[in-house]
Amino acid sequence: MARAPRTARRGSGRPATPVDRRREVLEAALELIAERGYAGASLRVLAQRVGMQQPSLYHYFRTKEELIEQILATFSADMLAIGGAAPPSTLDEVPQWIRDRVIALYETRTHPLFVRVMFQVSRLHPRYGRLMREFFVDRVDEAMRAFAMPFVERGEIDEDSVVFAGRLAVNALGLRLMEERVLFDDRPLSPSVYAYADFVVEAMRALLRQFARPPARPRASRTRRR
Numbered sequence: 694m695a696r697a698p699r700t701a702r703r704g705s706g707r708p709a710t711p712v713d714r715r716r717e718v719l720e721a722a723l724e725l726i727a728e729r730g731y732a733g734a735s736l737r738v739l740a741q742r743v744g745m746q747q748p749s750l751y752h753y754f755r756t757k758e759e760l761i762e763q764i765l766a767t768f769s770a771d772m773l774a775i776g777g778a779a780p781p782s783t784l785d786e787v788p789q790w791i792r793d794r795v796i797a798l799y800e801t802r803t804h805p806l807f808v809r810v811m812f813q814v815s816r817l818h819p820r821y822g823r824l825m826r827e828f829f830v831d832r833v834d835e836a837m838r839a840f841a842m843p844f845v846e847r848g849e850i851d852e853d854s855v856v857f858a859g860r861l862a863v864n865a866l867g868l869r870l871m872e873e874r875v876l877f878d879d880r881p882l883s884p885s886v887y888a889y890a891d892f893v894v895e896a897m898r899a900l901l902r903q904f905a906r907p908p909a910r911p912r913a914s915r916t917r918r919r
Contacts, residue, residue, distance in 0.1 A: 718743050718753055719767050720803060722760055727806045731757070731814050761814055761821060768807040769828035772798060773836060780840040784849050784905060787840075788897035791859055792890050795866040800882065805874035812875075833863070854904040862897045866890055 721742045726734040736757065740747040754760045775797050781790040798804045811829075815822045834856070841855040869889055873882055 715753055716767070718745075718750065719760075719764055723764055723768070723803060723806045723810055726764075726810045726813065731761075731817060736760075758818075762824065764807070764810065765821075765824050765828060768803060769832070771801075771807075772804065772828075773832060780843075784844050784855070784901055785898060787844075787855065787859065787901065788862060788894040790840075791862050791897070792866060792894045795863060795870065796882070796887075796890060799870040799874055805871075805879060808871060808875045834860075848906060850901065850905045855901065858897055858900045858904070861900070862893055865893050 718739070722734070722739055725739055725742065728734075729738075734757075736750055737747055740750055754763055775794055781787045811821075811825055815825050837856045837859045838852065841850075841852055841859070844850050844855060845852045869886060870882070873880055873886055
């Protein structure tokens with residue numbers, strides 16, 4: 694049964710802006726590639742799904758290669774935007790902050806689809822692999838080092854310790870969430886997933902405490918002898 698074309702209005706009922714419409718096209722493309730694979734996702738079917746003539750798609754991208762690059766840029770920006778929420782103010786808050794950001798991503802509709810599509814296309818062309826590394830590895834590393842800097846500057850911990858512990862938590866959480874929403878059948882996150890996430894928080898918290906530097910002792914004031 695054919696899908697009904699998407700409407701050009703947002704949830705508020707207002708007419709879609711060009712930015713809204715572009716987002717709608719990219720989300721439809723993401724769903725289509727996740728369902729049919731890169732080779733099976735034609736621009737003709739995409740145009741049908743969004744209720745457009747195929748030539749109208751060329752306003753957004755000319756080729757499937759351009760489409761993939763726009764998908765990568767758009768949905769990786771979503772990933773970093775969630776990660777860009779107010780940073781933790783204490784070292785002890787870092788594990789919970791990471792846990793909340795990673796789970797928030799996988800609770801969305803689009804991020805699991807995005808990860809699935811990126812797994813599919815990353816081996817098609819070296820350029821896609823390089824772009825994925827830039828967004829999933831390099832930029833995430835930059836973001837972690839940025840939020841770690843206040844703790845490093847205050848002398849609470851060295852930079853690598855907090856970044857490596859953060860990476861450990863992100864990878865542990867991400868793999869478990871991919872098991873639920875990417876690698877196998879997509880399903881709502883179960884209570885056991887949240888329990889696992891809480892365990893990761895406590896494990897990372899213990900690790901950070903182990904590597905944290907003890908606070909500097911204030912120097913005792915010397916009294917002059919008369």
